[in-house]
Amino acid sequence: MEIIDILFTASFWAAAIRIASPLIFATLGELICERAGVLNLGIEGIMVAGAFAGWMAVYSGTGLWVGVAVAMLVGMLFGLLHSTLTVPFGLSQHVVGLGVTLLATSSTYYAYRLALPEVTSPPKIEAFQAFEIPILSDIPLIGPALFSQTPFTYLAFVLVAVVAVVLYRTPLGLAVRAAGENPAAVAAQGLSVTAIRMGAVVVGSGFMAMGGAFLTMSAFDSFFFEMVNGRGWICIALVVFGSWRPGKALLGAILFAAFDALQIRVQQTSLGSLLPYQIFLTMPYILSIVALVLMSRRAEVPAALMVPFNKGER
């Protein structure tokens, strides 16, 4: 019964949306890459780099939105590295992706130590504050949950709509989707598969870094090691869960975040004293796996995902 009660509290849903926000950015980023035919396993490392870059920029005195832009730019640079190796050179997307994750993670930690050699506990920044949207935030339950978040969260939702419109309503989106389905068809129409795929990976990686930046700039207000904590890998699963569609991926991210918010609260109920807390920690992951199994049966993988394209080869 206590669990049902939790589901009807505004604070629970507000937490779910907050937890979902970084996942939404990174999932969209991964989705764009995969729609163009490139699996980007650099996501976890790029999120780490973005988390640090955005936070560091603000810590050194820039404005918050400049910090977001810096994070995005750093992500795009790693995306450029990833796509150069995987698209024109056609190297293994698995190996390159894991390599980018390792490189981005370790160079971030190195940069952190270089920038702040003395500190024992990481300094906090003046992060994004909640912005209550007039009128809408007065709606019971939905208001506090959806419309009393930080502007960074609103950006996540706006981005979902933008990506969906671009993918399905513009010539550019059509070219991106076709590049992931049959690059030969794209080349036959006189478009450059290389440019489309690289562009998608660069932009997608920028979004991933923004997801990382959300953690330091809108959630924890500070940067510490291991803070991304596998969120990147979750996003890869969320892309599959969302059948490579932005709207469904958004729902997936919120669902996962809701499980996460729920388990924290369930730990504090009478059930929490019965079971070890680790059981609750695993809950979102187990439920995600179950949901993934159920959903992805009908998923339509981009046909040319992970297939390198070399012009002029038979």
Place this chain on the structure above:
Amino acid sequence: MADAPVEALSLNAITKRFGELTANDAVGFSVDKGEVVALLGENGAGKTTLMNILFGQYTADSGTVAVFGKTLPPGNSRAALDAGVGMVHQHFSLAENLTVQENITLGVRSLFSLRSGRATARAKIIDLSKKFHLVVSPDARVASLTVGERQRVEILKALYRDVRILILDEPTAVLTPQETDDLFATLRLAIESGLSIIFISHKLHEVMAIADRVVVLRHGKMIGGARTQDTDKHALAAMMMGTEATAPQVEPINPGPALLELQDVTTPNIGTAPGLKSVSLALRAGQIIGLAGVSGNGQAAMADVVGGLRSPSSGYVALNGTRIQKWNPRTAVQSGIARIPEDRHKTGTISDFDLTENAILERYKTAAFSTSGWLNWRKSRAFAQSIIDKYDVRCPGADTPIRLLSGGNMQKLILGRVLEADPQIILANQPVRGLDIGAVNYVHGQLLAARDRGAAVLLISEDLDEVMALSDVIHVIAGGRLSPAFGRAEMTPAQLGTWMAGQGFDEVVTHAS
């Protein structure tokens, strides 16, 4: 015809090499406005390569392409498209998950245009499809279309871009006769509206039917050309092959014992295609059994059962009179069933493996190619080389990835792979689909030779002429059921037509019993 012909396209001394293989050797010809030029040649003669150069998908080692007098920059599809060259590839370049309209409009508008222009695009597509009789819904997903419909989408794609020169690479290879007629009607409309067409084919009667002029390629070289009104099929065949083509002669011989029997075999349906419905069939030594019928009437199920890919859900398979309990691909191969699969690319070969690896695919575990778990590459390579020599597989070498070979040469390797084991039972499923006359006669000759030395052959083909020419005994398959057997000379086209439509099986059975 008062106007002097306008030269729409000229190819000048195009040369292209793939490694050691010269695919095009100083090939050059021109096409006038409103003219249909057929590019004729055997598989591997270099037709497709030449067209890919014209369309900017390959870069020529030397030579130039000019459209309406303007030289195109090499290796640039965009420039070719902008100049008005459109190409319908043999293997369609469509994205299956997208709709017809999305495939057609891909890349037409500037990528950074914010407006999708879907309504105008849709109107134009519907307009074009009416004008050229290309019936297809703009909203259908390509994955749900038949092969014939996909081809219409490809042609629409070109017409949508207002092409002036349309290249069609083996357009009829995948079509039924009815669809071919429709295609030709569309092409005639296109010519009337002033398009030039390059029609690549190796089917002589089609070339004679549609083309004004023929250009013949052989082994990458241009052998000659002729106006269709000044030539005939025999002369063209001779030019294409270097010698007069001769169809194999079939001498009747007495069949031996049944080597493989299907008894009341029933299998589940495969998608929309029917499975077998209580089919009984005996393959006898020294006999070719032909299975005629319209595509998708249970041929795939039959091939799967004989090839060991599918076990009967009821009924049984017997080998040399013994009923088989465990029927799977390995048992089938070990029992000496040679399989020539319907789709060389998907099930016959592994594209990125080289010729040697593909040659031993079915038998790599046998003593011929491995000892106590270790592959013997020396023997394997020697085997591949012997197939290359004996079956005239044209390729740079045994270590070439098989995807670089033309369809005919790929088929020759498959043929060599299965025939070198002296099989007693041969399953030939569409063995000559997409092959040129030279390769067709060769494959047919090999099947007949195998029959003459006592092998049992099951020939599945949608080409009625092929079935009639080769088979000792013929069945029609329709809706997963077999018609009664008949001999080559016994049937009238009318009766065959009735059977192929799936009617009248039972009447004949009652008469016979």
